[in-house]
Amino acid sequence: MKTKKSLSIKDIAAITGYSTATVSRVINNRGGYSEATKKAVTETIQQSGYTTGAVSSNLVGILVPDLSNEWFAQVCVALEKLLFEYGYSAFICNANEDSRRESFYFQEFVNCKVAALICFVGSKELGDLAIHASFPVVFIDRFPIDTEQLLCLESDNYLGGYMATELLIRKGCKHIMLLDWERPLSVNLARQQGYFDALKDHGIAVDKNLIAELSDQSDHYEGAKNLVFYMINKKLNFDGVFATNDLRAYGALQALQQNGIKVPEQVKIIGFDDSSVSQRCYPALTTVRQDCNYMAKKAVEVLLDRMDGRTTATSEHIILPVSIVERGTT
Amino acid sequence: MKTKKSLSIKDIAAITGYSTATVSRVINNRGGYSEATKKAVTETIQQSGYTTGAVSSNLVGILVPDLSNEWFAQVCVALEKLLFEYGYSAFICNANEDSRRESFYFQEFVNCKVAALICFVGSKELGDLAIHASFPVVFIDRFPIDTEQLLCLESDNYLGGYMATELLIRKGCKHIMLLDWERPLSVNLARQQGYFDALKDHGIAVDKNLIAELSDQSDHYEGAKNLVFYMINKKLNFDGVFATNDLRAYGALQALQQNGIKVPEQVKIIGFDDSSVSQRCYPALTTVRQDCNYMAKKAVEVLLDRMDGRTTATSEHIILPVSIVERGTT
Numbered sequence: 001m002k003t004k005k006s007l008s009i010k011d012i013a014a015i016t017g018y019s020t021a022t023v024s025r026v027i028n029n030r031g032g033y034s035e036a037t038k039k040a041v042t043e044t045i046q047q048s049g050y051t052t053g054a055v056s057s058n059l060v061g062i063l064v065p066d067l068s069n070e071w072f073a074q075v076c077v078a079l080e081k082l083l084f085e086y087g088y089s090a091f092i093c094n095a096n097e098d099s100r101r102e103s104f105y106f107q108e109f110v111n112c113k114v115a116a117l118i119c120f121v122g123s124k125e126l127g128d129l130a131i132h133a134s135f136p137v138v139f140i141d142r143f144p145i146d147t148e149q150l151l152c153l154e155s156d157n158y159l160g161g162y163m164a165t166e167l168l169i170r171k172g173c174k175h176i177m178l179l180d181w182e183r184p185l186s187v188n189l190a191r192q193q194g195y196f197d198a199l200k201d202h203g204i205a206v207d208k209n210l211i212a213e214l215s216d217q218s219d220h221y222e223g224a225k226n227l228v229f230y231m232i233n234k235k236l237n238f239d240g241v242f243a244t245n246d247l248r249a250y251g252a253l254q255a256l257q258q259n260g261i262k263v264p265e266q267v268k269i270i271g272f273d274d275s276s277v278s279q280r281c282y283p284a285l286t287t288v289r290q291d292c293n294y295m296a297k298k299a300v301e302v303l304l305d306r307m308d309g310r311t312t313a314t315s316e317h318i319i320l321p322v323s324i325v326e327r328g329t330t
Numbered sequence: 331m332k333t334k335k336s337l338s339i340k341d342i343a344a345i346t347g348y349s350t351a352t353v354s355r356v357i358n359n360r361g362g363y364s365e366a367t368k369k370a371v372t373e374t375i376q377q378s379g380y381t382t383g384a385v386s387s388n389l390v391g392i393l394v395p396d397l398s399n400e401w402f403a404q405v406c407v408a409l410e411k412l413l414f415e416y417g418y419s420a421f422i423c424n425a426n427e428d429s430r431r432e433s434f435y436f437q438e439f440v441n442c443k444v445a446a447l448i449c450f451v452g453s454k455e456l457g458d459l460a461i462h463a464s465f466p467v468v469f470i471d472r473f474p475i476d477t478e479q480l481l482c483l484e485s486d487n488y489l490g491g492y493m494a495t496e497l498l499i500r501k502g503c504k505h506i507m508l509l510d511w512e513r514p515l516s517v518n519l520a521r522q523q524g525y526f527d528a529l530k531d532h533g534i535a536v537d538k539n540l541i542a543e544l545s546d547q548s549d550h551y552e553g554a555k556n557l558v559f560y561m562i563n564k565k566l567n568f569d570g571v572f573a574t575n576d577l578r579a580y581g582a583l584q585a586l587q588q589n590g591i592k593v594p595e596q597v598k599i600i601g602f603d604d605s606s607v608s609q610r611c612y613p614a615l616t617t618v619r620q621d622c623n624y625m626a627k628k629a630v631e632v633l634l635d636r637m638d639g640r641t642t643a644t645s646e647h648i649i650l651p652v653s654i655v656e657r658g659t660t
Binding site: 059066067068070073074076077080081084089090091092093094096101104105108112221250254257276277280281282 | 584
């Protein structure tokens with residue numbers, strides 16, 4: 001007896017001429033199609049001699065480093081909404097900023113026969129796994145350094161860092177602290193480079209004392225608050241802070257305020273992300289906005305193009321625009 | 331040829347005498363066991379004539395209503411850490427506050443052959459599905475109204491509501507607004523009841539004008555801010571606000587501050603959860619603390635007891651203590 005081969009949603013889509021999204025909706029009784037469509041899809045499945053139980057898979061995996069970071073949580077929520085509309089289910093795994101877990105959960109997604117995977121984490125190992133995966137993988141935000149053979153989607157982190165630094169310079173800052181994270185993530189490296197290039201283009205020398213990096217295991221908010229507290233007590237001279245995410249910017253704001261230093265009068269701050277904390281704190285944070293919903297939309301488009309067979313390209317690097325949102329801290 | 335029956339981790343645990351957590355760790359090469367243990371488990375699997383590929387399942391599903399609400403995200407992060415330590419993988423689905431998705435994702439977890447399920451959502455339908463599930467299901471926080479046959483775990487929401495209201499009364503408030511959500515969730519109903527009983531026990535009549543409920547689809551923060559803004563402009567007389575979660579409390583704080591009303595001098599506020607916003611806003615929020623990590627620990631214990639066969643009880647209602655954290659808003 002031959003081993004049964006399972007029929008994929010893609011196979012059924014190819015036979016019937018409908019999109020994989022439509023086929024998935026029919027299989028899962030999700031509505032949003034005509035009776036004729038339902039009949040065509042169901043008959044194809046029945047005639048092929050396979051049961052619907054053998055059909056795989058409407059699952060899309062999402063691998064995220066830290067759900068307690070609101071920005072990741074918000075992109076996940078946006079992704080789920082879109083995927084559900086298209087007839088897919090989103091399964092989210094939290095890798096807890098741990099590279100061992102990243103590879104482990106990747107394998108779990110393989111075992112679950114996901115139709116596609118969205119990764120917000122990007123070790124070299126994960127890049128290798130993605131290249132050899134039998135399903136499309138798109139990296140969002142963070143990705144392996146060598147991305148030539150991968151699908152990657154990110155905000156314009158370099159230009160964001162450049163624009164943020166330039167805004168502080170335009171507002172009169174001459175001693176700008178970079179409040180960053182020691183982990184060498186692609187996103188952070190790009191934002192840093194933007195900072196360095198903006199200083200250079202404006203003839204400001206880099207002051208190494210003002211490059212403040214949180215250690216790998218720090219909490220973004222508490223770590224930044226403590227570090228800026230320390231920098232203040234060290235009597236370092238700074239009049240601006242570019243924090244490479246909003247949680248760190250908010251930590252800096254609180255450290256300054258608790259030391260009686262006025263923001264924005266004495267020190268100006270700009271963050272990155274435009275997460276809710278930046279809108280809600282006082283004064284509200286000036287920040288570099290990444291558009292969660294647009295990012296989620298593009299990621300789902302990239303995957304659907306592959307799942308529906310509109311392209312087989314496995315390498316693409318998409319950069320989404322960012323914008324400055326000026327609020328009370330600059 | 332007979333259909334192959336898959337051997338469960340529980341079966342292997344029963345044969346070898348090791349816990350399911352240990353068996354799962356061996357199967358997934360996660361370490362933390364002796365060579366002897368590894369040998370015993372591997373041999374049992376081999377001798378049974380099944381391949382390890384047929385072994386199911388080290389997946390634990392987590393069904394959550396809204397990951398962009400930090401409190402849920404934090405409990406998920408805590409759950410994942412514990413489950414991973416015990417050799418299980420956590421798959422999270424975000425139901426997006428949509429009862430249709432709750433049942434849908436429940437079925438997806440069944441299809442994935444999860445070993446157990448943790449639900450932060452609780453429609454009647456989901457209760458029925460849980461009763462008939464072949465794996466243990468524990469409801470956390472929110473659960474179906476009729477819980478007699480279910481495993482439920484919650485903070486002491488009633489007493490939290492009572493203590494919060496009583497604190498405001500002790501601080502001199504006589505006109506206390508209840509800032510709630512119209513959705514009739516078990517948690518909200520209990521917190522409300524605590525509010526009513528505390529007023530009654532202190533001889534304060536309920537003022538219906540001060541029962542403010544956000545509509546079902548509102549954003550907790552924006553909705554609360556707008557509603558309190560409206561209440562202020564309506565010239566309602568209130569000197570205290572009990573908000574049934576921190577996001578709503580924070581919305582109230584901002585609405586009051588933007589109208590030049592001093593907190594805590596003119597109006598006192600208490601929230602519920604002790605999420606990061608309550609610690610980080612200014613003035614920091616007084617709130618009722620739910621202990622995320624303890625809740626996650628108890629939930630995992632309840633599930634492991636069942637997965638490891640230490641109990642078969644399918645009905646239990648565990649209530650965890652809450653505490654008042656006094657900060658700047660009271």
